[in-house]
Amino acid sequence: MSMKAELFKEIVTFIKEYKGLTFYCLDELEKLYPSVSKDALASILSYEFQSKMRAVYSKSQQARNKYWEAYNKGMKAKEDGVILRISKDEGIAPCLIAKLILLEYLERSKKVEDENVLQTVNRYLKNTSLIPDGDLAVEVFMCTVFDNLYSPAADVIRHATGQQYEIQLHKEVTKLNLAFRDEEYLRRWGYDKTPDIKLEVPISIDGFLVNWIESKGLFGSEKVHREYTESQYLSYWNRFGPGLVIYWFGYVETIIDPNNKSFLIRDHMPTDIITIGNK
Structure with a gap:
């Protein structure tokens, strides 16, 4: 079924202005546009958000230390869902923030050789039980659950x-x-x-x-x-x-x-x- 250009622009505008996780954005889209299939809405959301991430993620890598400090501050305050909150505040997908924090964690802890860091991060995202730090493992697991675009499950x-x-x-x-x-x-x-x-x-x-x-x-x-x-x-x-x-x-x-x-x-x-x- 073809979609009117005006309706498509309205959906895209909502996605671009939405402040929060894409996990919840899709729920809101379904409520606002019941005549549009969930598959169509999810596909539009995925493309628009990933286009945004391509533009901002390279810059966000320069802020790894900031995210690491924000994570540690939240953990010291015994906050639940610290990385999810950072993701929402920064407008960056949970698993992308989690990946940057994991990179910082591994480099600071010197637990793996430099050439194996990225491989280890990807392995941790696929199986969070492998992360040595239990609190960090729980935080990253929550990211994989609430990230419907960049989690290993989303890729599958x-x-x-x-x-x-x-x-x-x-x-x-x-x-x-x-x-x-x-x-x-x-x-x-x-x-x-x-x-x-x-x-x-x-x-x-x-x-x-x-x-x-x-x-x-x-x-x-x-x-x-x-x-x-x-x-x-x-x-x-x-x-x-x-x-x-x-x-x-x-x-x-x-x-x-x-x-x-x-x-x-x-x-x-x-x-x-x-x-x-x-x-």
Whole structure:
């Protein structure tokens, strides 16, 4: 389903102005926009917040000592959820703040060699019971629970979601009795950038020729669509001709260009198709 540009801008504005954890921001979005699917809202939130984090996180690394001192001050005051509070105050994801504090903790304690610090931090985030300091372990664990964008669990869910919709696409294309080659097959033949599906026989959808299909388990905003067009879709078009892009969580109406002859955009796999060459 396409989303009106005005509604999309309203959602983005709310996300940018929200003061607090993204965990709760998603709850607020669901209450404010009940007509929009949770998947679409979560996808928009994820992209907008991660764009913000890319801009501020490099600067935040310079403030590691400040976060470390704030953490220790909170612990001495026997405050619960110190890192979560710092995250909210600074507008930075809990697990990113936790990562910086863990880096400072390891460097100050000299518990591991310098070249192994980042590996150790990532291991601690995945399994907080390995952190030698029990209080810090509890604090970091709370971050992994309340961070729905940067926690190890969030990474797994994102990857699983992408795979889930690729599998769904395969099932629907198979149900339509369409012969195709998948991404793995194409890579074995030397293609570095490949769509999820390359049809063996082209199909027609609403009079538009389709040679390939790309599945995206996310919401198609203008920025998302522009990035994927430049990094993927145009390459597919150059190699295989026109195709179909599916944004399973919907898309903003402004990405539809009636003059675009490179690919169609849908939020589902169309069933009203014509196989080219069939009578």
